[in-house]
Amino acid sequence: MLRDEVSKAFEVLKEGGLILYPTDTIWGIGCDATNAEAVDKVFKLKGRSGEKSLIILLDSHSKLQSYIKEVPEIAYDLIEFAENPLTIIYTGAKNLASNAISGDGTIGVRIVKHEFCTQLLQRFRKPLISTSANISGESSPASFFDISPLIKDGVDYIVNWDQHVVTGAKPSTIIKLESGGKFSFIRK
Template sequence: MNYFQQEVEAAVDALLMQLVILYPSDTVWGIGCDAEVPRAVEKVHKLKQRPGEKGCIILVADEAMFARYAEQVPDNLGQLLAEQQRPTTYVVKGSRLVAPNLLAADGTIGLRVVRGDEFTHKVVRRLGHGLVSTSANISGQPTPAIYKEIDPAIVRGVDHVVNWRQDDEKRSEPSRIVRVLANGSLELLRD
């Protein structure tokens, strides 16, 4: 087994044990856990010092996993995914399978199909559940673009730190966020 695969397996093992991980996502470094485990989600909220009603993004592997966590899947989801030029998070009503403390106050969640990042995609695929993805910072502080900018309190506070792309100096940005409206059109929330 090569080093890449060892890091994927270690991350998945931690997630299956309902632990919180620090990992390189398809955008920025993130704090994550299984999206169906309320206890782990609570630990993420405490670590970020963030109110639970704010909601979090859930990374999914494909359209089928998207449908698992969305109360209603947009009819044009395949087209939306095919047209996206960069990582895009879709805000939709969350299903009953989502840990209740992941939902925003209005019952929505953000779902993002991971496409451009092999590591994150493999972790989500192997886990078989959605992966919470929230930036690796204390709430209100700047989002770290690279690993070495992550607050040491975050590094110490998680249960497992992925040792992949830590030396990467490529500066990343958070995803674009859009709300899916009832008619299937999109409302831009963050570009």
């Protein structure tokens, strides 16, 4: 049952643990984006350099101002009109674990439209780290069954929701916002 899975994941996140969970794109490794120790566990599990940036998930654009110093107006239009999952890179990240923020002060944020993620984010009331469920340098898993046993064994909880769904999911589109309302595509 969805509510039970949200509760189990919530308890793990509260304790600084890692979850393996379905998102609106591909399966992700997640943790509390405000907990530096948890974020460090994600980097270690993936074998990923701390210089590489991470993405956070929020359930509503109204929460952007809690984590971004100044949200450009165009961001709201981009979010509203995006047909596919969209990650926007913002400057001026705040109120997040320092190791979740890129060295240049930016953070990628996706407003998620996924039943499990939305309910978990509403209950947790903090942003979640979302990074692909793979070892750094390997290809992103297209389904739960493609996830490496190393990743599955390295998390504290595997969400038992949508594991059977095989959609050929792909990562989100990534846009970087620049000054003056300009933006550029990082990944289409």
